[in-house]
Amino acid sequence: MTDLPDLGAYDLPAAFGVTLRLAVYSAAGSLVWGTVLAGLRVGPVPSMRAFAAVYVTVLRNTPLTVIIVAASLGFHQTLGVTLGGETAKQAGFRLAVLGLAAYTATFVCESLRAGINSVPAGQAEAARALGMSFTQVLGLVVLPQAFRAMIAPLATVLMSLTKNTSVAAAIGVGEAALLMKEMIENESHAVFAVFAVFAFGFVCLTLPMGLLAGWVGRRVAVRR
Structure with a gap:
């Protein structure tokens, strides 16, 4: 029979607490940056569309470990960037959040772009006919519907982010x-x-997120 580990000798709650904080902060950053990228990808400015497309393509196809290590070696050890962290431990945590958010934002962007494309074009055209700018059309008409349509895919992205925190x-x-x-x-x-x-610990972190996303998705689903 396999012996059981001495769990009392290790601070499991603190370790999973750091994992949860990484996931929450990175999720917030990736949702904001991913939304900006999605707006740039469907925007009217060719240079901005090109920038967003290149960013998404490059980071999506780069291993997350490479991004996290590059953030640590490149920003912290080479350039001395600490993001306000007073100690190496704090700097490492914040750079890990930066890397996770930058990487996950690409998947948020693509999920939102699919949601934007699902919104009937006539709604955007009607909003523009009323004199609304592109930013107003995107923020007031298109994105709210895109978020509602993409809750399940976005939840999957954020659940993957929670598991990806292990790369830190x-x-x-x-x-x-x-x-x-x-x-x-x-x-x-x-x-x-x-x-x-x-x-079991990671299941306890990700399962409630999936259940919550399913409930929210049913509540706010866009009726066509």
Whole structure:
């Protein structure tokens, strides 16, 4: 019979707390930046459309680990950027949030762009006929419907983000994946039990999000 790990010797709540904070802050940043990118991709300015298209294409096809490590090595160690963090630990956390948000925003952008394309073109044309600017049409008419139509895909993106926070361990951020690595090294007799504990922890973080998104999606679904 496999021995159980000594869970009392490790601060699991603190590790999952860091994971949750990474997910929440990165989700907020990615939703804002992803919405901006989606607006640029459907906007009337060719240079802005090109910038957004290149950004999305490049970052979507770059491994997240590369982005996180590049943020740490490039911004922090080479350029000395700390994003206001007084210690290396704080700087690492904030740079991990930056990398996660920059990466996840590309998937938010593409989900929103699909939602924007699902809005009947006649609505935007009617709004423009009333004298509304592109920004007003996008913000007041198109995006509210796009968000409502894309709640389920956006929830999937944010659930993936929660699991992707484990990549932050690559730059020493003390979240759940880094603690799991430490526990595997110290509790080699109970490897599968350690895996089960952390799998259960991530399920507890992501499952409520999926259930909530399903409920909200049904409540605000756009009726065609």
